[in-house]
């Protein structure tokens with residue numbers, strides 16, 4: 001794996017495919033004031049820069065604790081492929097840090113949607129930090145390092161780890177319902193499309209400091225896999241709107257074929273209420289509400305009743321929370337898939353602009 005570049009206009013994980021492993025951590029900021037928050041963001045930047053680039057942790061004296069957990073051996077490998085994504089929750093702008101006039105215009109607390117069963121212990125946060133890497137130990141090493149260096153000002157509120165599967169056999173990784181997930185994503189290399197769908201800035205009516213950032217929606221969605229596994233395959237495919245083996249739309253042959261809903265106005269091939277047809281109707285009007293999805297599977301073991309506790313750490317990025325995620329989520333209300341899933345947590349965040357160079361730090365233009 002190659003090192004994901006750390007410096008840039010945008011944070012790297014938005015531009016790169018999902019890694020094999022992730023930890024999503026929501027923090028409460030316990031720092032007392034704006035100066036302390038700025039120190040915290042500087043410290044977070046310095047650690048993320050080091051962990052991403054790799055190197056040798058500084059030596060320590062004989063009596064002090066080692067400067068590094070040692071999880072990755074004597075040095076931090078330069079090829080870990082780590083990506084750190086830092087995002088602000090709306091509560092960061094609640095007045096504690098004198099930032100209330102500076103919030104991204106559409107940022108607010110994630111509301112419950114119909115069919116949600118939100119657990120407050122798994123919702124929101126002042127800061128969201130997502131760590132992505134291809135191996136679990138790289139993720140955990142970074143998590144230990146970042147929490148150790150920010151202990152005075154950050155406290156973990158909730159954390160969910162996730163993973164993606166390797167291609168089975170090709171194309172997008174499969175989610176825990178056995179379907180390829182991520183196929184119909186906008187291409188991050190298409191800069192004009194990303195300017196239209198993902199990045200915020202003055203052109204999208206936002207404060208100047210947000211330039212190069214993006215709204216991040218995280219939804220923790222439990223999937224009732226025992227129930228799903230009893231559903232006939234054709235019914236599963238009608239619920240989602242794609243072929244389970246190939247990932248092709250029901251009117252196509254290959255994963256990347258575009259569905260042609262105009263030829264099927266009554267939904268005889270692809271049901272009108274299937275997930276992909278509602279989420280992505282492929283009409284000119286729906287083009288502007290497309291999302292950049294960066295979801296992961298999660299597995300939390302077993303619940304108290306002996307049921308498997310697994311699901312989707314859904315994550316998407318967009319330029320405008322209302323025009324994109326909210327519009328799509330609202331249209332999905334009552335879709336047949338809702339019987340098989342339970343959203344229980346997550347939050348709305350704003351992924352900060354990228355750290356541009358060695359002198360820049362997360363949120364500098366905001367502070």
Ligand code: HEM
Nearest residue numbers: 179180181182183184221240276279280312314328329341
């Ligand atoms: C597409 C599964 C939740 C938005 C898909 C696809 C699958 C899938 C299998 C087709 C492959 C692809 O293009 O990625 C699921 C499951 C979910 C879930 C199992 C819950 C556990 C959501 C949520 C949203 C969403 C919460 C947004 C509110 C979309 C969109 C597409 C999509 C926009 C692309 C549609 C298109 O343009 O063809 N999803 N999804 N999904 N999903 Fe979901």
